[in-house]
Amino acid sequence: MRKYILSLLLTAGILSGVFAADKSWNAVATEMKGIIDDAFSLYQSQKADAAYERVNDAYFGHYEVDGFERSTQSRIGGSRAGNVEVQFSRLKSAIRGAKPAEEVRKEADTLISMLFEDAEKLDPPKMTWNELAVVLSKEFKEAADMYADGHVVTAEPKFRKAYSRYYGKSKLQENVAKSLGYKRDAQIVDLYTQTKTMILNRGPKPEVVESISSLSEMITDTAADLTSKQGRIQWWGTVFASLMILLREGFEAILIVGAIIAYLRKSGNEDNLGAVYKGSVWGIVASVIMALILMGLTKFGFQSGQGQEVVEGVTMFIAVAVLFYTSNWMISKASSKAWESYIQGRVKTSVDKRSMFSLAFTCFLAVFREGAEVILFYQALFTGSDSKGTVPAVIAGMVIAVVLLVFVYKAIILTGKKLPLKPFFYATSILMFVMVVSFVGGGISEFVDASWIQPRLVNGVPTVSLLGIYPYAESLIAQGIAVAVIVLTLVIGSLLKRNKKTAQ
Numbered sequence: 001m002r003k004y005i006l007s008l009l010l011t012a013g014i015l016s017g018v019f020a021a022d023k024s025w026n027a028v029a030t031e032m033k034g035i036i037d038d039a040f041s042l043y044q045s046q047k048a049d050a051a052y053e054r055v056n057d058a059y060f061g062h063y064e065v066d067g068f069e070r071s072t073q074s075r076i077g078g079s080r081a082g083n084v085e086v087q088f089s090r091l092k093s094a095i096r097g098a099k100p101a102e103e104v105r106k107e108a109d110t111l112i113s114m115l116f117e118d119a120e121k122l123d124p125p126k127m128t129w130n131e132l133a134v135v136l137s138k139e140f141k142e143a144a145d146m147y148a149d150g151h152v153v154t155a156e157p158k159f160r161k162a163y164s165r166y167y168g169k170s171k172l173q174e175n176v177a178k179s180l181g182y183k184r185d186a187q188i189v190d191l192y193t194q195t196k197t198m199i200l201n202r203g204p205k206p207e208v209v210e211s212i213s214s215l216s217e218m219i220t221d222t223a224a225d226l227t228s229k230q231g232r233i234q235w236w237g238t239v240f241a242s243l244m245i246l247l248r249e250g251f252e253a254i255l256i257v258g259a260i261i262a263y264l265r266k267s268g269n270e271d272n273l274g275a276v277y278k279g280s281v282w283g284i285v286a287s288v289i290m291a292l293i294l295m296g297l298t299k300f301g302f303q304s305g306q307g308q309e310v311v312e313g314v315t316m317f318i319a320v321a322v323l324f325y326t327s328n329w330m331i332s333k334a335s336s337k338a339w340e341s342y343i344q345g346r347v348k349t350s351v352d353k354r355s356m357f358s359l360a361f362t363c364f365l366a367v368f369r370e371g372a373e374v375i376l377f378y379q380a381l382f383t384g385s386d387s388k389g390t391v392p393a394v395i396a397g398m399v400i401a402v403v404l405l406v407f408v409y410k411a412i413i414l415t416g417k418k419l420p421l422k423p424f425f426y427a428t429s430i431l432m433f434v435m436v437v438s439f440v441g442g443g444i445s446e447f448v449d450a451s452w453i454q455p456r457l458v459n460g461v462p463t464v465s466l467l468g469i470y471p472y473a474e475s476l477i478a479q480g481i482a483v484a485v486i487v488l489t490l491v492i493g494s495l496l497k498r499n500k501k502t503a504q
Contacts, residue, residue: 035057039052071122087111130224137219139166148205148209179226242393242394246405276360282364378394440475445468448475458476461476
């Protein structure tokens with residue numbers, strides 16, 4: 001059973017790579033730049049409404065539908081994607097507010113700069129460090145030959161420009177200093193300076209040629225070391241991202257399914273385990289199908305970027321209601337007896353009525369609720385990356401996550417009611433309350449992105465997408481109300497429990 005589920009998960013992750021972007025992120029950023037520049041031209045022509053819609057075209061038609069946002073979230077960070085979304089809002093607010101053209105241009109340039117910065121990080125390098133070193137060595141060899149033939153005047157600029165272009169401006173030097181240390185970079189710079197001085201002073205030809213050769217060899221070795229180290233870091237980074245996606249989304253489903261299985265076994269109703277397994281497997285299958293349908297619709301242009309934002313916003317507020325209810329429910333069941341009584345009642349009802357569908361559907365929902373999102377995040381990991389290195393790393397992360405989830409499942413089954421449920425339920429409830437506040441802010445942000453809400457920007461408030469914090473007055477007020485409701489609910493619940501104990 002576990003092998004079947006694992007194979008489905010691995011297949012889902014690999015299939016998601018089929019829908020990876022077929023153009024570079026720099027190309028997408030260039031398209032958005034053209035649209036944003038067009039929007040500014042319209043604004044200068046006193047066509048503010050048309051300019052506003054063009055900015056929306058850039059956001060919905062490319063940042064959303066082309067997968068730029070999801071890839072930014074997956075590979076750079078959710079906060080960065082949130083900052084870009086806020087900058088889109090700043091530009092639209094400047095247009096709606098009839099700000100001076102200079103201010104609108106400033107907001108547009110800031111947005112364009114952010115898009116290209118992210119595109120550079122998302123796109124694989126045009127040349128690897130090793131390829132740069134090969135080109136640099138060739139240029140150095142030509143400079144050395146010129147010097148050996150007596151062409152000192154042409155050898156020096158050839159040598160200097162090759163070093164500047166392929167070591168300095170290519171960011172090879174910057175990455176050497178960051179990844180291998182400033183000492184390593186200093187050794188290269190010192191040898192370059194020494195060699196350049198020898199050329200300018202018309203030093204002996206054999207010594208100059210030997211010095212150029214030594215510098216070329218040093219840079220080649222450094223490029224190889226840099227490639228190796230960064231490759232390991234990137235590989236393990238992808239493994240960790242893959243691990244956390246499945247672990248984070250699968251943990252809740254494992255808890256629910258595991259708790260039901262544990263009780264069925266303890267109560268002697270193992271005949272009903274087949275329904276649990278079937279529901280779980282069908283949940284995975286449905287998740288894969290749903291995710292691939294969504295990716296296909298997006299890829300072939302049948303899904304609106306604005307529609308995505310609206311759906312995500314509505315989904316977040318539905319999640320707010322579910323999480324708020326669930327967190328209160330978990331606090332009410334924050335004891336082994338209360339939890340066991342609840343599970344026993346739900347399962348026994350199904351068993352007594354010989355209703356396999358109830359158990360299967362419960363497990364189906366537990367898995368399906370998280371599954372589709374898992375596939376979409378894995379698709380973002382594949383998008384725009386080197387499949388030779390990414391696929392093994394993603395699979396490795398998935399395998400590790402599955403092993404950990406199986407361990408959690410086994411722990412639930414083996415320890416049964418001895419699990420420390422009270423602290424677990426309290427901790428989980430607090431986490432869910434935090435998620436409620438986060439989702440309220442995130443939901444408002446989605447409606448802002450969909451242009452359903454015209455935000456009032458609050459200067460000085462940072463964007464922390466993990467907590468749903470955005471510099472919008474609307475989202476901050478809504479989150480404040482959510483916190484007040486949560487506190488009031490906890491106080492009322494505590495008073496009711498105290499009165500109940502007093503009455504007893």
